Amino acid sequence: MSHNRSAGCLMSSNVCNGSCPKREVSVTSTGISMTVGIVSNTLALFILIKAYHRFRYKSKAAFLLFASGLVITDFLGHLINGSLALYVYVSQKEWETFDNHKSLCDFFGVCMAFFGLTPLLLGCLMAVERCIGVTRPLFHTTALGSHHVKRLLGVTWLLGLLVALLPVLFQRSYQVQRSRSWCFFRLQGPRDWMDTLLPILFSALGLLALLVSLLCNTMTFLTLLRSRVQLDRNNHRHSRKASHHSEMVCQLLAIMLVSCVCWGPILITAIIFSLQDRGEDQTSYTHMLLVVRMATWNQILDPWVYILLRKAVLRRLFKVALRLCSRHLKFTFQWQSSNLGSSTMEASSSVISRPDFTPLDGTFLPDTAIKLAHLPRASLGDTRSQFTDI
Numbered sequence: 138m139s140h141n142r143s144a145g146c147l148m149s150s151n152v153c154n155g156s157c158p159k160r161e162v163s164v165t166s167t168g169i170s171m172t173v174g175i176v177s178n179t180l181a182l183f184i185l186i187k188a189y190h191r192f193r194y195k196s197k198a199a200f201l202l203f204a205s206g207l208v209i210t211d212f213l214g215h216l217i218n219g220s221l222a223l224y225v226y227v228s229q230k231e232w233e234t235f236d237n238h239k240s241l242c243d244f245f246g247v248c249m250a251f252f253g254l255t256p257l258l259l260g261c262l263m264a265v266e267r268c269i270g271v272t273r274p275l276f277h278t279t280a281l282g283s284h285h286v287k288r289l290l291g292v293t294w295l296l297g298l299l300v301a302l303l304p305v306l307f308q309r310s311y312q313v314q315r316s317r318s319w320c321f322f323r324l325q326g327p328r329d330w331m332d333t334l335l336p337i338l339f340s341a342l343g344l345l346a347l348l349v350s351l352l353c354n355t356m357t358f359l360t361l362l363r364s365r366v367q368l369d370r371n372n373h374r375h376s377r378k379a380s381h382h383s384e385m386v387c388q389l390l391a392i393m394l395v396s397c398v399c400w401g402p403i404l405i406t407a408i409i410f411s412l413q414d415r416g417e418d419q420t421s422y423t424h425m426l427l428v429v430r431m432a433t434w435n436q437i438l439d440p441w442v443y444i445l446l447r448k449a450v451l452r453r454l455f456k457v458a459l460r461l462c463s464r465h466l467k468f469t470f471q472w473q474s475s476n477l478g479s480s481t482m483e484a485s486s487s488v489i490s491r492p493d494f495t496p497l498d499g500t501f502l503p504d505t506a507i508k509l510a511h512l513p514r515a516s517l518g519d520t521r522s523q524f525t526d527i
Contacts, residue, residue: 204263211256221248222319250297251301261353263350267354322339347397
């Protein structure tokens with residue numbers, strides 16, 4: 138009975154505030170986010186499958202398999218988690234009515250943990266694969282074939298599922314969060330050491346995956362930069378393989394940036410809340426709700442990395458930027474040329490208007506030089522003799 142009273146208080150004060158329009162807005166935003174995520178991931182999956190058929194027997198095939206696994210995971214995450222959130226909103230968040238045994242909350246929590254941790258692990262695997270492909274290409278061709286990549290995908294999914302199932306296996310049920318719209322690890326209320334350890338393990342694995350991705354991407358970027366500088370010094374043309382590497386590194390850097398911005402706050406917040414013993418106040422509730430909303434954007438932004446950061450799109454953007462820069466430079470050159478021409482004309486006019494020489498007595502006119510130039514040679518000779526006689 139006390140739980141029902143507290144639930145009603147939470148719903149009235151913090152979630153719905155006694156009005157249905159806010160619930161409708163929440164349902165609408167959840168539906169829009171779910172639709173955009175599904176459409177984006179479907180489009181990105183279509184692009185990756187098309188690229189995989191082109192590079193099936195090349196070094197890019199392993200990266201495309203990992204990327205396809207990441208997009209499929211994000212797609213299923215939007216579909217399953219979005220459907221569960223819509224069902225909770227439609228049921229007016231009355232968990233006591235439609236989830237007496239807390240089985241739906243456990244399933245919701247497992248899905249939230251699995252579809253949150255697995256993309257981070259897959260992004261880490263993609264970074265490691267690219268680092269090996271750039272720094273150790275011979276080892277990459279022998280040790281990372283298509284069948285090895287598929288096994289690594291399966292192991293990664295199993296690891297994410299195992300971490301997500303740990304609370305259920307140890308009989309530490311997931312907890313309905315204060316907004317009553319989702320379930321996650323027990324971060325508030327009475328807990329023991331196992332309730333504290335499980336969210337820390339989840340967050341530590343996620344942060345470790347981000348750290349390994351950062352190190353591998355940095356090493357790959359520096360290796361490509363050094364090889365490109367050497368090619369420029371030797372006056373060699375850049376190979377097509379180097380352009381593929383650059384494209385994949387750009388995609389990896391974007392994925393890592395999106396993951397750090399979207400999932401970094403919730404991972405750190407989960408560790409901080411797990412180590413705290415005090416109850417949840419309004420500030421911590423608002424902060425938790427904000428970081429959860431940021432985490433949901435990860436599965437929306439990930440597919441757009443493959444949609445936008447492709448070599449064809451980047452080439453077109455580069456051409457547009459080059460065209461804009463050339464227009465700006467052309468305008469600047471024309472403006473400078475016009476200014477230079479006007480200054481030259483002013484200088485020449487000032488030179489023409491200036492007398493060639495000035496006599497000492499001040500009575501000689503500038504026209505005298507012109508008249509002397511038109512005199513015949515004989516008269517000039519007489520003039521010189523007169524000057525010499527003087």
